[in-house]
Amino acid sequence: KQEVTQIPAALSVPEGENLVLNCSFTDSAIYNLQWFRQDPGKGLTSLLLIQSSQREQTSGRLNASLDKSSGRSTLYIAASQPGDSATYLCAVLTDSWGKLQFGAGTQVVVTP
């Protein structure tokens, strides 16, 4: 069974520092990987979607890489801001039915 792990569970950085968030998965047979942001008590906001055939995806200050063979993805957030404080979740799509398998998330605090 696919297992998705996000380490660390929590992270605190000073404003301006680059953020590096890690996601690992046990089965490399995935369709895609999606990164989400969740603010307290809110739903999930999709940040980036990387197809299994892609190595990376970029949107503004966000860059996500995917290494299927090693079962890893990394989300980079450049020049962090206090507004980036949130929980970041990664999820892998394991079949064509659209069933996502989620990690538990990394809670990020960016201090001014």
Place this chain on the structure above:
Amino acid sequence: DGGITQSPKYLFRKEGQNVTLSCEQNLNHDAMYWYRQDPGQGLRLIYYSQIVNDFQKGDIAEGYSVSREKKESFPLTVTSAQKNPTAFYLCASTLSGQGLHEQFFGPGTRLTVL
């Protein structure tokens, strides 16, 4: 504005009651999903539907039921058989379940058992 709406935002249930959570989308998405989120845990799939009048069980379907009578609506009923229903419930949708498209999420419903 296109999006996914969930209602109510907060819901309180007494022991032995069934309650229904609403999920509506106007994105013309084919596939819809229900997830449950517990504190400090990732989301777990309850039910999903690829097409009207068809749905499948996810990883934790026991104690829940769904219907898909319209493309834009996918209500979730939490029955009295669900022993620990207190959680945050999230509905999602995607253009198709073919693995090519992002899943988009609603704002969630927080269910508390009194």
